[in-house]
Amino acid sequence: METASQLKHTALSEKHISLGAKMVPFAGYLMPVSYSGLNDEHHAVRNAAGIFDVSHMGEFKISGAGALDLIQRVTSNDASKLTEGKVQYSCLPNDKDGIVDDLLVYQIKADEYLLVVNASNIEKDWNWISKFNSDGVKMENVSDDVSLLAVQGPKALTILQSLTEVDLSLIPYYTFKIGKFSGIDNVIISNTGYTGAGGFELYFPNEAANKLWDDILKAGNTEGLKPAGLGCRDTLRLEMGFCLYGNDINDSTSPLEAGLGWITKFTKKFTNSENLLQQKEKGLTRKLVGFEMIERGIPRHDYPIVDASGNTIGVVTSGTQSPTLNRAIGMGYVKTEFSALHSEIFVVIRDKPIKARVAKIPFLNK
Amino acid sequence: MNFPDNLKYTKDHEWVRVEGNIAFIGITDFAQKELGDIVYVDINTIGEQVEKEAVFVTVEAVKTVSDLFMPIAGTVLEANSKIDSNPEVVNNDPYGEGWMIKAELTNPSDVDGLIDVQAYKALIGQ
Numbered sequence: 001m002e003t004a005s006q007l008k009h010t011a012l013s014e015k016h017i018s019l020g021a022k023m024v025p026f027a028g029y030l031m032p033v034s035y036s037g038l039n040d041e042h043h044a045v046r047n048a049a050g051i052f053d054v055s056h057m058g059e060f061k062i063s064g065a066g067a068l069d070l071i072q073r074v075t076s077n078d079a080s081k082l083t084e085g086k087v088q089y090s091c092l093p094n095d096k097d098g099i100v101d102d103l104l105v106y107q108i109k110a111d112e113y114l115l116v117v118n119a120s121n122i123e124k125d126w127n128w129i130s131k132f133n134s135d136g137v138k139m140e141n142v143s144d145d146v147s148l149l150a151v152q153g154p155k156a157l158t159i160l161q162s163l164t165e166v167d168l169s170l171i172p173y174y175t176f177k178i179g180k181f182s183g184i185d186n187v188i189i190s191n192t193g194y195t196g197a198g199g200f201e202l203y204f205p206n207e208a209a210n211k212l213w214d215d216i217l218k219a220g221n222t223e224g225l226k227p228a229g230l231g232c233r234d235t236l237r238l239e240m241g242f243c244l245y246g247n248d249i250n251d252s253t254s255p256l257e258a259g260l261g262w263i264t265k266f267t268k269k270f271t272n273s274e275n276l277l278q279q280k281e282k283g284l285t286r287k288l289v290g291f292e293m294i295e296r297g298i299p300r301h302d303y304p305i306v307d308a309s310g311n312t313i314g315v316v317t318s319g320t321q322s323p324t325l326n327r328a329i330g331m332g333y334v335k336t337e338f339s340a341l342h343s344e345i346f347v348v349i350r351d352k353p354i355k356a357r358v359a360k361i362p363f364l365n366k
Numbered sequence: 367m368n369f370p371d372n373l374k375y376t377k378d379h380e381w382v383r384v385e386g387n388i389a390f391i392g393i394t395d396f397a398q399k400e401l402g403d404i405v406y407v408d409i410n411t412i413g414e415q416v417e418k419e420a421v422f423v424t425v426e427a428v429k430t431v432s433d434l435f436m437p438i439a440g441t442v443l444e445a446n447s448k449i450d451s452n453p454e455v456v457n458n459d460p461y462g463e464g465w466m467i468k469a470e471l472t473n474p475s476d477v478d479g480l481i482d483v484q485a486y487k488a489l490i491g492q
Binding site for chain 1: 429
C-alpha cells in the first residue's frame with residue numbers, strides 16, 4: 001500500500017479535491033471515486049452525461065518500420081485490419097494461458113500506433129512488449145504526458161460538439177479524429193468508452209487538462225453533465241459486462257475463458273496462440289459468465305460460487321447492486337457445465353449459499 | 367454533517383439512543399457518507415442475545431460491505447423494517463428513519479463505555 005505522498009497525481013487532482021470529490025488510491029494514483037454520490041453520477045451518465053478524469057491510464061506510442069509486426073506478435077486481435085483513424089479492443093496474452101493486460105490499439109497513421117493500457121499495468125506491459133521488440137521498433141511511454149477525459153452519456157455528443165468544428169456525428173463507434181478542440185490542437189477525439197452509454201474519450205497534453213475540464217463542464221452545465229468518479233465507472237461497466245483487468249481477467253485467465261474469443265484471432269500468430277488454439281479445440285473447462293441474484297445479497301470479488309449441493313463450481317470476479325436495474329448482478333468463472341443461460345448457481349455470502357442464475361451479458365438491454 | 371447531542375456514540379461510527387433499558391442503534395452521518403449509497407442492510411440477529419463487539423448487522427453499499435459491531439451487549443428485539451425495502455433512508459436520515467435495530471440492554475452499565483457527541487466529533491476531526 002502506498003502512502004499518500006507516494007501516490008501520483010493527474011493534472012486535475014486539485015480540481016477534483018476542490019469539487020469535494022472523495023479521493024482514493026488507485027493503481028498508484030490518487031483518484032476521485034465519487035463527487036455527488038455514486039448512484040447520482042451513475043444515473044447522470046445513463047440519462048445525460050458524465051465527465052471522468054481517467055488520465056491514470058497508460059499510453060505507448062509505437063511507430064516506424066516494424067510497428068505493426070510487433071503489435072501483431074504481442075496482441076491477440078488482428079491489428080492488420082486497422083486503418084488510419086480506427087481503434088481496436090485487444091489483449092496481450094502471456095505465455096501461460098493468461099492475460100498480461102487488455103488494451104486499445106489506435107492506428108494514428110500508417111506505421112504509427114497508440115496503445116492504451118491499464119494504469120496498474122503500465123510497467124508490466126512496457127517490459128512485456130519490450131521483450132518482444134527484437135527489431136528495435138521505436139517505442140515511447142507517453143503515459144505521464146497525456147491526459148485522458150471520458151465524456152460519456154446520451155448528451156455527450158451535443159455537449160462536446162459545442163466546443164469543436166470537427167463533426168462528431170461523423171466519428172462512428174471505435175473510430176477517432178484528431179483535431180482542434182476548445183482551442184487546443186491535435187486532440188484525439190475517440191468514439192470509445194467503458195460505460196455503454198455512448199460518448200467520447202479525449203486524449204491531449206497535460207498542459208491543456210485544466211482548460212478542457214473547465215470548458216467541458218461549462219458547456220455541459222445546461223445538459224445535466226456531472227463530474228463522475230471511478231465508483232460509477234465500475235457499476236456502469238459491470239452493467240455492460242465489460243471485463244475489468246485485475247477482477248475479471250488476470251495473468252491466469254485465458255482470453256477464451258473470459259469470453260474474449262472475438263478478439264482472439266487465430267488467423268495470425270501471436271504470443272501463446274498455439275496453446276490457446278489447443279485450448280479452444282479441446283474445449284474450455286470454465287467460463288466467465290454474468291449472473292443475477294435471485295435471493296437477497298450482493299456478490300463481491302472472490303466470493304465462492306457453489307452448486308445446489310454446496311460443491312464449489314467457481315468464483316465471483318465482480319459484483320454490485322446495479323443502479324440502473326436496481327438488482328444485484330455479478331460476473332464470475334464457473335465450470336462449463338454451469339455456464340448455460342439460466343443455470344442455477346449459488347454465491348456464498350457470509351457463509352450462506354444465496355441463489356443466483358446465469359444471465360445474459362450485457363445486463364442492460366439498450 | 368449533523369451529530370445530535372442527545373445520542374451516545376462509538377469509535378466505530380455507531381450511535382446509540384438509550385430509553386430505559388432499551389437501546390436504538392444506527393450509524394452516524396459520517397459513516398453513511400463514508401460508505402456511500404447503501405443498498406442492503408443485512409440483519410439476521412433478531413431475537414438473539416448478542417455480545418458486545420460481536421457483528422450484529424452487515425451494511426452493503428454499492429462499492430463496499432461493512433460489518434457493524436454491537437456497541438453494547440443486548441438482545442435484538444426488532445430490526446427497522448423500513449430499511450429492508452428502502453435502504454437509502456440510512457443515507458438520507460441516519461438518526462431518524464434510518465435506525466437499524468432496537469435491543470434490550472444486557473448490562474445497563476455498558477452505556478458508560480460509550481462516548482458523547484464532543485468526543486465523537488473530536489474523533490473524526492469535526
